[in-house]
Amino acid sequence: MNNTLAIFKRELGAYFSTPVAYVFIVIFLFLTGIFTFYMGNFYERNQADLEPFFGFHPWLYLFLIPAISMRLWSEERKTGTVELLMTLPVSLGEAVAGKFLAAWCFTAIALALTFPIWITVNYLGNPDNTVILAGYIGSLLMAGGFLSIGSCISALTKNQVIAFVISVVICFLFILSGFPLVIDFFSSWAPQAIVNVISSFSFLTHFESIKKGVIDIRDLVFFASLIAFWLYANVLVIDLKKAS
Amino acid sequence: MDYAIEVQNLNKTFGALHAVRDISFTVSRGEVLGFLGPNGAGKSTTMKMIAGFLEPSDGRVAVCGFDVSQFPLEVKKRIGYLPEGAPSYGEMTTLAFLRFIAEVRGVPASEREQRIMDSIRMINLESVIDQRIETLSKGFKRRVGLAQAILHDPEVLILDEPTDGLDPNQKHEVRLLINKMAQNKAIIISTHILEEVDALCSRAVIIAKGQVMFDGTPAELQSRSRVHNAVSISLNTTDDAGVVEQICNTLQALDCVHSLEQQTTENGVTRLLILPLNGVSIIQPISEQVHSHDWPVGEIRIEAGRLDDVFRSITTGGDVVQSEVLS
Numbered sequence A: 001m002n003n004t005l006a007i008f009k010r011e012l013g014a015y016f017s018t019p020v021a022y023v024f025i026v027i028f029l030f031l032t033g034i035f036t037f038y039m040g041n042f043y044e045r046n047q048a049d050l051e052p053f054f055g056f057h058p059w060l061y062l063f064l065i066p067a068i069s070m071r072l073w074s075e076e077r078k079t080g081t082v083e084l085l086m087t088l089p090v091s092l093g094e095a096v097a098g099k100f101l102a103a104w105c106f107t108a109i110a111l112a113l114t115f116p117i118w119i120t121v122n123y124l125g126n127p128d129n130t131v132i133l134a135g136y137i138g139s140l141l142m143a144g145g146f147l148s149i150g151s152c153i154s155a156l157t158k159n160q161v162i163a164f165v166i167s168v169v170i171c172f173l174f175i176l177s178g179f180p181l182v183i184d185f186f187s188s189w190a191p192q193a194i195v196n197v198i199s200s201f202s203f204l205t206h207f208e209s210i211k212k213g214v215i216d217i218r219d220l221v222f223f224a225s226l227i228a229f230w231l232y233a234n235v236l237v238i239d240l241k242k243a244s
Numbered sequence B: 001m002d003y004a005i006e007v008q009n010l011n012k013t014f015g016a017l018h019a020v021r022d023i024s025f026t027v028s029r030g031e032v033l034g035f036l037g038p039n040g041a042g043k044s045t046t047m048k049m050i051a052g053f054l055e056p057s058d059g060r061v062a063v064c065g066f067d068v069s070q071f072p073l074e075v076k077k078r079i080g081y082l083p084e085g086a087p088s089y090g091e092m093t094t095l096a097f098l099r100f101i102a103e104v105r106g107v108p109a110s111e112r113e114q115r116i117m118d119s120i121r122m123i124n125l126e127s128v129i130d131q132r133i134e135t136l137s138k139g140f141k142r143r144v145g146l147a148q149a150i151l152h153d154p155e156v157l158i159l160d161e162p163t164d165g166l167d168p169n170q171k172h173e174v175r176l177l178i179n180k181m182a183q184n185k186a187i188i189i190s191t192h193i194l195e196e197v198d199a200l201c202s203r204a205v206i207i208a209k210g211q212v213m214f215d216g217t218p219a220e221l222q223s224r225s226r227v228h229n230a231v232s233i234s235l236n237t238t239d240d241a242g243v244v245e246q247i248c249n250t251l252q253a254l255d256c257v258h259s260l261e262q263q264t265t266e267n268g269v270t271r272l273l274i275l276p277l278n279g280v281s282i283i284q285p286i287s288e289q290v291h292s293h294d295w296p297v298g299e300i301r302i303e304a305g306r307l308d309d310v311f312r313s314i315t316t317g318g319d320v321v322q323s324e325v326l327s
Helices: A002-016 A020-039 A051-055 A057-069 A071-079 A081-086 A092-112 A115-124 A129-154 A160-176 A180-187 A192-200 A203-211 A217-241 B043-050 B072-078 B094-104 B109-123 B138-150 B168-184 B194-200 B218-223 B243-252 B283-293 B307-316
Strands: B005-014 B017-027 B032-036 B058-063 B079-082 B156-160 B186-190 B203-208 B211-216 B231-235 B257-264 B270-276 B297-302
Touching (some): A002 A092, A002 B094, A020 A051, A020 A092, A020 A115, A051 A057, A051 A129, A057 A071, A057 A092, A057 A129, A057 A160, A057 A203, A071 A092, A071 A160, A071 A217, A092 A129, A092 A217, A115 A129, A129 A160, A129 A203, A129 A217, A160 A203, A203 A217, B005 B043, B017 B043, B017 B058, B017 B203, B017 B211, B032 B194, B043 B058, B079 B138, B094 B109, B094 B138, B138 B156, B138 B168, B168 B186, B168 B194, B203 B307, B211 B218, B211 B307, B231 B283, B243 B270
Parallel strands (some): B032 B186, B156 B186
Antiparallel strands (some): B005 B017, B203 B211, B231 B270
């Protein structure tokens, strides 16, 4: 536990000691603003909620989260520090958890910095703040899902660009699987059970319901088990790959 | 039986490549083992397996009685390890990096700052503690890596090329440091620099193509040299009067002399290298001859033996390459 904490602190510090953190946060806030106010028609809808704000999060995360996660392990492998880390008295699980939590905490900070939008909507009207809170929780869980995928992929390669591209593709598949386009394609010939399984893997399906203020235990279990699965895969990948 | 490091029939294969073949050796406390071998001989791979980074394909490594495969964390706690190339987190300052290592190493919070300052002082890092590691010179980076390895005062130190990239003064300092720590630790260092073996190590292990080719003291290593105990003399004369030939004949007639090599240099000085039979000391009979015949000898010297010759002959498997002692 102490080791996880030490690695967590080091990793989070690493984000802020390079321009990465600031660039990311500025771009994230800028894009959420654009999406919410221009593409989401925040004002024109005349509704006191953050639906247009959260609605674009999956698409923002699709590109921004792999940009955070790509360096998690590939940089360690490239600079050789993975050898240092793995010869410290730290278990692989502790290291993976510490790094993942640092990246997740960093996204939480970026997400928290969108608070002016919450103030705005409260100033303009009387939104249901519990729904907004649920939206934030759902968004953070989804970010965790994306991050766990990205963390695992970044352990596969020394090259951050490759890690980024593969992570985007896999994250895209996880979003797409709930899309009407994909669902329609499968529902025309596959049994309903399979269609359900495919759509149940979609981040969109689970995020949609949380976003509406319904925190269903199934959605929480989905994200928790998704994160657990990818982090476990992450541990296996590092163990296999560290020699090469 | 109480070895600090025990390596038994260690093997490592990467696909078709058999990087380490059946390596066995032991290191006790107080010993400094010099790990020698050409590039790609398997030195780093062996050290990585001892440090618990790589799983052995076959065989066993025990550190302070703990099997590396079964109790990796117990082993890692007892080892200070400087990986090849001394990797560290470039975006951190020296101090922040050492604090991180101290925390993960489980140095108690009350002693942490003291230990960090101690190792900074020992390695002379005071001037760079607030600099980011990526901005440091190669020598300083290596020393940060060393500081990190000795921070928790480990029982076992494994240093992969600790003096690589250091200037002669820094090398000297690091050697002094290792000598100082050697009394109560078991230390393995790998190096290309043969003089280091003489200066630092109580034992040398030479590996080539993944196999142990030599395991013994540096003195034993030297005695393998063709010119070990050979005597070289320089005569203040040239060969025109036949004096040199006469001297050669006299020396050749001695029982203990195996052979003789001659080279005339330009400034009227002739140098002779007298190789002993079976490596015995031959200085006594030769100096007796010099005195009794009153030869014009300018210099007389015993050759200790050429480590690089021995190294080459052991690692290439051939005969000792003609040494250049005379030139």
